[in-house]
Amino acid sequence: MRPLVEMKGITKEFTSVVANDGVDFELFSGEVHSLVGENGAGKTTLMRILYGQYEPDEGEILIDGNEVRYNIHGAIKHGIAMVHQNFMQVEELSILENVILANMDTRAGFILRKKAETRVNELLVRFGVNAKPETIVAHLSVGERQWIEIIKAVYVGARILILDEPTAVLTPQETDKLFAIIAELKKDGTSIVFISHKLREVVAISDRVSVMRKGKMTGTFDSGNFTETDIACAMIGKQKVQLIQNNSDFSIGEEAVCEASGLWYFDDEALPVVRDFSFSIHKGEILGIGGVEGNGQSELVDLLFGMKKPSGGSIRFMGTDITDASISECRNAGIGIIPDDRIRVGLSIPSTLDENLICGIEENGKFNHNGLLRLNSIREYANELVDTFDIRGVAEDHQIAGMSGGNLQKIILAREISRGPKLLIAAQPTRGLDIGAINFVREQLLHQKEMGTAILLITADLEELLSLSDRILIMYEGGCTGEVSDVASATEGSLGLLMGGIKISEVGQGA
Amino acid sequence: MNQMIEKVRHIRRIQYLNSFNPIFAVLIAFLVSGLMVLLSGGSPIEAYIAIARGAFGSMSSIMSTIRFTLPLLLLAIAFTMCNKCGYFNIGQEGQMYASALTITWVQISFGNSLPVPILFLLMLVCGAVVGGLVSLLPAYLKLKFGVNEIVMGILLNYTILRLSDFLLQNTALGKPHANTSMSVFYIPSIPTPVLAVIACLIVIVYAFIEKKTIPGYRLRMVGSNPIFAQFSGLNKTKIVLVVAMLSGVLASLTSTGELVGIYKCFYYNYADGLGFSAMTAALIGKQSVVGMLFGALLLGALQSGAIGLSVSASASPEIVILVRGFVMLFGTISVLQYFMHERRKTKEIS
Numbered sequence: 001m002r003p004l005v006e007m008k009g010i011t012k013e014f015t016s017v018v019a020n021d022g023v024d025f026e027l028f029s030g031e032v033h034s035l036v037g038e039n040g041a042g043k044t045t046l047m048r049i050l051y052g053q054y055e056p057d058e059g060e061i062l063i064d065g066n067e068v069r070y071n072i073h074g075a076i077k078h079g080i081a082m083v084h085q086n087f088m089q090v091e092e093l094s095i096l097e098n099v100i101l102a103n104m105d106t107r108a109g110f111i112l113r114k115k116a117e118t119r120v121n122e123l124l125v126r127f128g129v130n131a132k133p134e135t136i137v138a139h140l141s142v143g144e145r146q147w148i149e150i151i152k153a154v155y156v157g158a159r160i161l162i163l164d165e166p167t168a169v170l171t172p173q174e175t176d177k178l179f180a181i182i183a184e185l186k187k188d189g190t191s192i193v194f195i196s197h198k199l200r201e202v203v204a205i206s207d208r209v210s211v212m213r214k215g216k217m218t219g220t221f222d223s224g225n226f227t228e229t230d231i232a233c234a235m236i237g238k239q240k241v242q243l244i245q246n247n248s249d250f251s252i253g254e255e256a257v258c259e260a261s262g263l264w265y266f267d268d269e270a271l272p273v274v275r276d277f278s279f280s281i282h283k284g285e286i287l288g289i290g291g292v293e294g295n296g297q298s299e300l301v302d303l304l305f306g307m308k309k310p311s312g313g314s315i316r317f318m319g320t321d322i323t324d325a326s327i328s329e330c331r332n333a334g335i336g337i338i339p340d341d342r343i344r345v346g347l348s349i350p351s352t353l354d355e356n357l358i359c360g361i362e363e364n365g366k367f368n369h370n371g372l373l374r375l376n377s378i379r380e381y382a383n384e385l386v387d388t389f390d391i392r393g394v395a396e397d398h399q400i401a402g403m404s405g406g407n408l409q410k411i412i413l414a415r416e417i418s419r420g421p422k423l424l425i426a427a428q429p430t431r432g433l434d435i436g437a438i439n440f441v442r443e444q445l446l447h448q449k450e451m452g453t454a455i456l457l458i459t460a461d462l463e464e465l466l467s468l469s470d471r472i473l474i475m476y477e478g479g480c481t482g483e484v485s486d487v488a489s490a491t492e493g494s495l496g497l498l499m500g501g502i503k504i505s506e507v508g509q510g511a
Numbered sequence: 512m513n514q515m516i517e518k519v520r521h522i523r524r525i526q527y528l529n530s531f532n533p534i535f536a537v538l539i540a541f542l543v544s545g546l547m548v549l550l551s552g553g554s555p556i557e558a559y560i561a562i563a564r565g566a567f568g569s570m571s572s573i574m575s576t577i578r579f580t581l582p583l584l585l586l587a588i589a590f591t592m593c594n595k596c597g598y599f600n601i602g603q604e605g606q607m608y609a610s611a612l613t614i615t616w617v618q619i620s621f622g623n624s625l626p627v628p629i630l631f632l633l634m635l636v637c638g639a640v641v642g643g644l645v646s647l648l649p650a651y652l653k654l655k656f657g658v659n660e661i662v663m664g665i666l667l668n669y670t671i672l673r674l675s676d677f678l679l680q681n682t683a684l685g686k687p688h689a690n691t692s693m694s695v696f697y698i699p700s701i702p703t704p705v706l707a708v709i710a711c712l713i714v715i716v717y718a719f720i721e722k723k724t725i726p727g728y729r730l731r732m733v734g735s736n737p738i739f740a741q742f743s744g745l746n747k748t749k750i751v752l753v754v755a756m757l758s759g760v761l762a763s764l765t766s767t768g769e770l771v772g773i774y775k776c777f778y779y780n781y782a783d784g785l786g787f788s789a790m791t792a793a794l795i796g797k798q799s800v801v802g803m804l805f806g807a808l809l810l811g812a813l814q815s816g817a818i819g820l821s822v823s824a825s826a827s828p829e830i831v832i833l834v835r836g837f838v839m840l841f842g843t844i845s846v847l848q849y850f851m852h853e854r855r856k857t858k859e860i861s
Contacts, residue, residue: 307741307742326744326746327741327742327743327744328744328745328746330744331743331744332744337742339742344736344738344739345738345739345742346739346742347736347739348732348735348736348739348740349735349736350735350736351731351732351735351736355728355731355732356739359732359739359740359743359744359745360743360744360745362725362728362729363725368725371724371725371726372723372724372725373723373724373725373728375723402521
């Protein structure tokens with residue numbers, strides 16, 4: 001059988017980074033073909049080339065056996081649609097307007113609205129989206145917006161649908177629903193490329209799996225011929241690597257390090273982003289806060305270290321009230337933070353390593369002599385941390401621009417941990433890192449736990465939540481849907497229900 | 512790992528190329544302006560020779576170049592320190608007029624009753640306070656309410672300029688029926704070389720503070736990533752406000768120098784375009800101290816050369832404004848990078 005799409009010897013370079021290096025890829029009609037690999041392996045680049053968004057430097061693309069060259073508009077004509085990781089939607093417009101944006105039926109310059117509305121409504125019903133065509137997209141949840149993206153693709157009559165990490169923003173239940181839709185589309189003869197790095201999902205739905213690593217295709221597995229382990233090995237190019245787990249028996253202290261009670265926060269539009277959220281965290285405890293991203297987690301973090309002021313409730317830290325304390329007061333009291341956005345918040349990329357490390361403690365006598373910077377001892381201090389935290393790729397002049405994500409994260413860890421925090425807030429600490437770096441971060445967090453630091457772990461990764469936490473709280477729409485204190489018997493499924501807003505009383509512990 | 516080293520090298524290469532950009536911007540500006548002169552029937556070479564002679568031809572022309580360079584240098588520093596912490600201080604002319612009004616008022620109120628040194632000191636202090644406050648206003652409104660400081664700054668410039676016109680014409684501050692202040696400042700003038708030394712000292716002190724001290728460090732951190740600085744516990748609001756105020760003080764010092772040292776009176780619109788020229792100097796200096804020194808010197812020489820040009824007949828002195836405009840235009844776009852097609856390749860890597 002002839003493949004629907006053949007990509008041969010695709011090479012794409014960005015300024016000196018080779019994103020795709022002689023990649024071959026085939027897609028048959030009516031198959032679900034998964035594309036897996038670590039971040040930066042070149043999956044998205046390859047698919048953006050297929051989608052016509054990038055032009056390959058070398059190589060050719062054959063559709064139905066004919067060599068073709070096209071841009072995005074051409075791709076739509078060839079029946080190729082892509083659902084991006086970051087949705088391409090106009091938030092202020094309605095579902096209908098978003099769906100027909102790329103493909104409008106018009107007569108004499110007028111949109112045939114009635115006809116479009118009927119079709120969009122049909123699709124909404126078929127995909128089980130509980131919304132009307134005229135609903136404004138901004139009012140939808142992240143999961144619902146995902147369906148709209150897929151409806152958009154089906155509406156233009158795509159026969160090749162590329163899904164770029166579609167499950168990253170979904171609860172497990174929503175993911176199941178997505179898989180049902182994929183199966184249905186497959187039945188209609190649509191070919192689907194599924195980009196992911198969640199191996200379980202890949203194994204569950206794929207007919208074939210292609211693995212990419214550092215811009216190269218390292219293997220394609222045929223249906224029924226693969227297990228999670230095979231794929232994982234091909235992904236990291238090593239024999240089995242285990243992620244570090246929290247199985248230390250270090251006792252958790254009685255003493256509460258931080259207590260928040262009844263926290264409320266209203267955003268600029270007066271919507272409650274954090275609602276009546278309470279928790280207490282003890283010495284040497286890892287308290288995991290799970291939930292689909294965007295359910296108030298980042299606002300909660302901002303409240304805890306003074307970046308935002310709570311609209312209601314109080315926060316006590318080591319026995320003193322810090323509800324109205326400033327950022328520097330909170331940090332000086334012993335709160336360390338690993339922020340979720342390391343480029344925008346966690347570091348100053350144009351500055352040097354030294355400048356990044358001492359920010360906020362520059363008045364310390366070690367670095368400060370009557371208002372003058374002690375440049376030499378600052379440099380020494382930085383070199384010490386580079387050694388302790390195994391930060392690699394540091395340039396001669398200590399500029400940090402161009403360093404990899406893993407090493408940038410190590411700089412943040414070095415800065416926060418070296419200050420000896422009593423409470424360490426770690427928000428998405430391993431996001432976007434490769435396995436080596438993930439293990440390094442996990443090791444450091446567990447080491448801090450041993451030292452008696454209380455760690456508030458905010459993560460959207462269920463595996464991480466279950467492997468590291470001593471206790472778990474799930475956030476949904478700003479509130480807490482449940483506490484899981486018996487982490488060992490909890491499953492991703494039961495957490496998933498909590499993440500979808502179903503209260504713990506309805507789920508039952510560890511169900 | 513190799514990819515990473517390559518990437519770092521690439522970034523360094525672009526930084527290196529960028530450091531030459533101002534020189535190219537200036538060269539292209541001269542070329543394009545020369546072309547304009549040629550098209551309008553003049554001789555660009557002759558014009559440029561006349562400018563060079565006007566700027567550096569004799570001892571007095573060198574003094575005149577220094578005289579025009581100094582205010583530009585001070586204002587460029589004032590602009591740069593604000594820019595470094597994310598506040599685009601475009602209101603320097605307004606700050607200068609406001610402090611000029613204050614100085615004139617001090618002169619008229621106390622000129623006859625106070626000894627000269629105390630009077631001069633009083634002028635400096637009062638001018639500085641008002642200049643600082645005027646600079647503080649847009650910065651405060653920006654931080655408090657998110658007002659656009661550029662729009663606000665430009666509008667304040669006009670408002671204060673017109674206000675000074677009104678006050679000079681209608682109150683005792685000005686001569687009757689003329690928009691010039693009636694007072695003549697009789698403070699002994701300071702020789703230009705001494706002024707040059709003082710200005711150089713200010714530059715060195717500024718460079719030292721920025722590079723080697725804790726306040727300078729904070730300023731740089733707020734400038735390079737304000738969110739990170741805030742996240743680390745620096746008080747961004749306070750830092751920006753203090754810097755904005757100091758910048759206004761520097762603008763007012765410049766104003767005092769111009770009024771007391773050069774014009775000996777306050778005439779309407781005396782600082783026309785000075786703020787923008789200083790911004791150009793800061794831009795082509797890439798906000799580095801040495802760069803600004805050269806930038807200010809270039810623009811100062813052009814201004815001083817324009818006087819030489821008006822004597823010779825071959826081209827009109829407006830060519831200087833032309834060159835200045837093109838320097839600003841080409842200075843803001845990365846000419847070199849564009850020509851090397853680096854731009855297209857530096858797209859986001861995903």
